[in-house]
Amino acid sequence: MSGMDRSLTILPAAFRALIVADGRDVSRALARAAQEIDAQIIGSEHRWSLGDAVDYLHHSAVRLEAVCESLADRDVERPLRVVLMGQTMAGKSTLFEYLSGGDGARVGDGRQRFSRDACIRVATEIGVEIVDTPGVGAMDGKEDYEFAFRQVADADLILWVATTRATQEQTGQALERLADLGKPILVALNCLKDVTDEIGLLDMLEEPELVFGGDAMGNLAPIRRYLSRAGGRYIDAVAIHAQAARLALSGALDTDEARTLHANSRIDSLVSALRLHADGTFAQRRIVSICDSLRLALLDTADAVEAAHATASSALTAGLGMQLEFRKRGSRRVDDAYEELQAAFSAAITARERWAESVDVDRDLDELNERLNNEMAALRTDFERSIADVGQRLQADLEGVAVDVADDWTGFGGGGFRELGGRGTVWGNRAVKVGGRFAVGMGGLMAGAFIGSFLGPGLGTAIGAVSAGVIGLVSSLLGLDRLIDWIGDRSFRSAAEVRERRRRKVRDQMSELLLEFRKSLVPVGERVRQDWLDAVEGEAARQYAASAVLERSIAVLRRLASEEIEPVNVRIDTELVRELLRCTGRERAASTVIRATRWRGAGMAIEVPEPVFDELVHAPAAECVERIVPTSAQSSAAASALQIIRHLADREVTVHEMGPDSLEIALDAPVAPGAQEAWHALARVHTGVDVRIRDVVKGGLS
Numbered sequence: 001m002s003g004m005d006r007s008l009t010i011l012p013a014a015f016r017a018l019i020v021a022d023g024r025d026v027s028r029a030l031a032r033a034a035q036e037i038d039a040q041i042i043g044s045e046h047r048w049s050l051g052d053a054v055d056y057l058h059h060s061a062v063r064l065e066a067v068c069e070s071l072a073d074r075d076v077e078r079p080l081r082v083v084l085m086g087q088t089m090a091g092k093s094t095l096f097e098y099l100s101g102g103d104g105a106r107v108g109d110g111r112q113r114f115s116r117d118a119c120i121r122v123a124t125e126i127g128v129e130i131v132d133t134p135g136v137g138a139m140d141g142k143e144d145y146e147f148a149f150r151q152v153a154d155a156d157l158i159l160w161v162a163t164t165r166a167t168q169e170q171t172g173q174a175l176e177r178l179a180d181l182g183k184p185i186l187v188a189l190n191c192l193k194d195v196t197d198e199i200g201l202l203d204m205l206e207e208p209e210l211v212f213g214g215d216a217m218g219n220l221a222p223i224r225r226y227l228s229r230a231g232g233r234y235i236d237a238v239a240i241h242a243q244a245a246r247l248a249l250s251g252a253l254d255t256d257e258a259r260t261l262h263a264n265s266r267i268d269s270l271v272s273a274l275r276l277h278a279d280g281t282f283a284q285r286r287i288v289s290i291c292d293s294l295r296l297a298l299l300d301t302a303d304a305v306e307a308a309h310a311t312a313s314s315a316l317t318a319g320l321g322m323q324l325e326f327r328k329r330g331s332r333r334v335d336d337a338y339e340e341l342q343a344a345f346s347a348a349i350t351a352r353e354r355w356a357e358s359v360d361v362d363r364d365l366d367e368l369n370e371r372l373n374n375e376m377a378a379l380r381t382d383f384e385r386s387i388a389d390v391g392q393r394l395q396a397d398l399e400g401v402a403v404d405v406a407d408d409w410t411g412f413g414g415g416g417f418r419e420l421g422g423r424g425t426v427w428g429n430r431a432v433k434v435g436g437r438f439a440v441g442m443g444g445l446m447a448g449a450f451i452g453s454f455l456g457p458g459l460g461t462a463i464g465a466v467s468a469g470v471i472g473l474v475s476s477l478l479g480l481d482r483l484i485d486w487i488g489d490r491s492f493r494s495a496a497e498v499r500e501r502r503r504r505k506v507r508d509q510m511s512e513l514l515l516e517f518r519k520s521l522v523p524v525g526e527r528v529r530q531d532w533l534d535a536v537e538g539e540a541a542r543q544y545a546a547s548a549v550l551e552r553s554i555a556v557l558r559r560l561a562s563e564e565i566e567p568v569n570v571r572i573d574t575e576l577v578r579e580l581l582r583c584t585g586r587e588r589a590a591s592t593v594i595r596a597t598r599w600r601g602a603g604m605a606i607e608v609p610e611p612v613f614d615e616l617v618h619a620p621a622a623e624c625v626e627r628i629v630p631t632s633a634q635s636s637a638a639a640s641a642l643q644i645i646r647h648l649a650d651r652e653v654t655v656h657e658m659g660p661d662s663l664e665i666a667l668d669a670p671v672a673p674g675a676q677e678a679w680h681a682l683a684r685v686h687t688g689v690d691v692r693i694r695d696v697v698k699g700g701l702s
Contacts, residue, residue: 012076015579016290022568023068023294029564030061030301037553050553053308060301067297071290074154079122079129080278080285082186083151085178086161087171088135088144091190095161095242096132098249098267099123099274118151126271127278131155136174145170149177153293156285157277158185160234161242163192164219172226179232179674181296182600184285184625186277187237188270189219195244195261204244205257208264212239231601231678236273241265283583284625291576295569295598302565309557316550322405323543329401330536337394338529344386345521348379349514356510361502368506394532573598577606577628584623589616594633597686601678603627605644605686610634631686638663641689648679656694664692 034057041050084092096102100121119132133151134144152158158178178185193211195204204211220237227233241264247253248262262268277285355375361368573596581590594607604626608616616630629647631640638658645665646653652668663683671679676693683691 012286012290015287015575016071016074016076018575019290019294019572020068020072022572023064023071023298026298026301026564026568027061027064027068029560030057030064033556033560034058034061036556040549040552050312050550053312053553053557056304056308060297060304064294064297064301067294071293074290074293076286076290079127080282081129081131081154081156081289082159082274083131083133083155083157084159084161085133085148085152085174086135087163090135090161090163091192091242092135092161093132094246095159095188095190095240096121096130098242098246099126099271100130101125118147123274126274128157128274130159136171145174149174152178152181152183153296154289155183156282156289158183159274160185160187160223162187162189162219162223164189164213172222175223175226176230176232179227179230179601182232182292184288185227185232185234186273187220187223187234188242189237189239191239191241192243193241195241195247201247201261204241204264205260208241208266211241212266227674228672229674231599231674233601238266238269238273240267240270242267281625284580287576287579287583288625291572295572298565298569298572302561302569305557305561305565309554309561312550312554312557316547316554319543319547319550323540323547325405325408326402326543327536327540329405330398330540331533333394333397333401334529334532334536337390337397337532338525340393341386341390341528342521342525344390345383345525346518348382348386349518351382352379352510352514356507357503359506361499361506372510398536570595570597573604577604577626580604580624580626581621581628584621586621588612589621597682598626599678599682599685601674602648602682603629605629605631605640605682607631607633607640607686629682637661637687637689641683641687641691644683644686645679645691645693648682661688662690662692664694666694 034054037050037057038054041054084096086092096119100123102121118134120129122129131151133148136145136148160175160178191212193200193204195201195211200211220234223234223237244261244265245267248258248265251258253261352375359368359371363371574593576598577596578590578593581587581593589608589612592608592612594609596604596606598604606628608630610632613630613632616628621628627648629644631643635643638660641663642653642655642658642665645663649667649671654666654668655663656666657664680691680693683689
């Protein structure tokens with residue numbers, strides 16, 4: 001064993017212990033956060049909106065603990081694990097049987113979905129562990145697709161078996177998913193021309209170039225395209241003929257033919273590539289696969305927490321906006337109801353004034369007073385009916401206002417939860433639910449108040465004030481059962497004069513009474529209006545208090561992301577790059593790494609002191625299986641972002657604008673969108689600088 005190989009007996013186990021400890025810390029933090037939010041929303045109207053967040057936090061905590069348990073039990077000193085993947089009927093099992101020295105039992109018979117399970121064997125001659133998986137892209141093969149990807153998490157290297165056939169959509173999706181996972185990919189372009197018949201065998205023995213075709217490597221184009229969409233790329237690609245390689249070992253040919261067929265199958269180029277990784281990059285690949293076992297779960301968790309935070313923040317913003325809008329519209333409607341009530345009061349009083357003009361004054365005093373008392377009772381009934389009618393309309397209108405406000409906010413966007421079985425929804429649907437509950441709550445409050453329910457403070461008090469004020473005033477009037485007093489008729493000489501004298505007396509006394517009544521209604525009406533406004537304000541305040549649950553939950557999610565998940569991700573990335581540098585003999589550089597940021601498809605940006613930065617710029621760590629991009633601890637954030645792009649782009653970069661937290665550059669040649677996105681993301685996440693990249697095409701900016 002070389003010195004590097006001997007270090008494997010310590011490094012993987014120590015690194016695994018560090019990763020497992022960090023993962024369990026985050027798992028416990030997730031469980032605590034879930035319990036904290038759950039305790040806040042018990043009995044709250046936000047239980048329905050934050051329930052998904054609590055469920056996902058619990059789910060993530062359990063998942064992380066399971067990942068940590070699995071990782072703790074993993075044999076980290078096993079050989080390099082190579083997982084075979086590819087389109088169905090691409091020849092994976094044929095290649096698997098050759099590499100593992102099998103008897104051919106897993107070789108298909110031309111049917112799709114022939115291999116439905118995973119098979120693990122050790123290729124002793126190469127020094128790797130090989131895993132055969134079901135093919136992807138088969139009709140009704142979703143179950144096989146997911147089963148194959150369950151083997152990926154534990155892989156050190158992916159051997160993607162492709163053919164000259166067109167790449168199917170699901171196959172392309174699998175390539176993009178592999179790139180997203182950041183797994184290293186070695187491509188084997190397998191020729192499917194049958195060599196078991198005499199003519200095919202003769203062609204392969206004498207004209208292998210004709211069998212492979214003139215541009216075998218040209219079939220890599222769709223693979224490159226799918227990988228680049230996610231910022232990925234393969235590390236190497238070789239053209240092979242797996243069937244010919246197996247036939248050469250079958251014993252069915254003489255020695256010379258078998259030797260020629262074996263050489264023409266080009267299988268040795270693939271074996272050499274696998275052996276190179278088994279011997280030269282094993283230490284690094286194992287460290288990376290250990291890291292990725294937990295890191296992928298942590299990234300999913302971070303995304304989910306961010307989505308939960310965005311959803312809760314959107315819910316809070318929308319809720320506060322709805323409350324403000326309800327207060328504004330509700331206050332306007334209360335003012336309208338007040339004016340309507342005043343108009344009803346005025347109409348009722350005017351009707352009494354007309355009564356004073358038309359009453360028969362020839363009746364005796366007792367009968368006239370009785371009629372007056374009856375008219376005052378009718379006035380009270382009119383007032384009470386007006387209060388009920390206006391109140392009912394206000395109730396209905398305020399319910400409509402709440403629903404309208406909710407409808408106006410249905411376009412407010414929010415996040416959803418990932419991997420929740422479709423339970424995540426856009427905020428628009430949630431706003432409708434909020435609006436409905438808000439309207440029902442207000443409707444119940446208003447309805448109870450306007451029918452005289454005892455609700456305590458708020459609208460019930462307002463209605464009580466109206467009823468007490470009006471009824472008390474009318475009752476004081478009804479107490480004057482001798483309101484009309486007559487001056488002796490003997491003062492007048494004719495019946496007409498007596499009648500006119502009596503009418504004037506009734507009119508004057510009624511006018512004085514109604515004038516006093518009008519004056520008394522002004523403060524009563526103002527008090528009613530204020531009580532109604534206070535009731536609307538109180539409901540808005542109650543909603544604000546309910547929003548505090550969201551604010552506290554948002555604080556929990558923010559703390560979980562910034563104080564638990566993000567520091568662990570940074571620590572894992574930093575320890576990973578230190579171990580990779582040590583594996584390649586860069587101990588000095590490894591010991592000075594301050595922090596690191598890893599982004600799939602781009603590599604790892606590291607912050608180091610100036611002397612080590614200069615060293616890595618002039619002598620890059622090309623031996624590392626991950627691209628290492630150095631940045632200087634003494635440089636500004638924008639300068640570090642520029643350094644990252646220059647290193648990754650490997651082409652001329654023109655700076656158009658550079659600020660403390662922004663950078664605008666142009667490249668002298670276009671790049672694949674996925675790669676550009678990965679470069680931008682690594683620079684932004686590592687430095688905090690917003691990088692805008694423009695391509696330069698034919699002498700001008702695109």
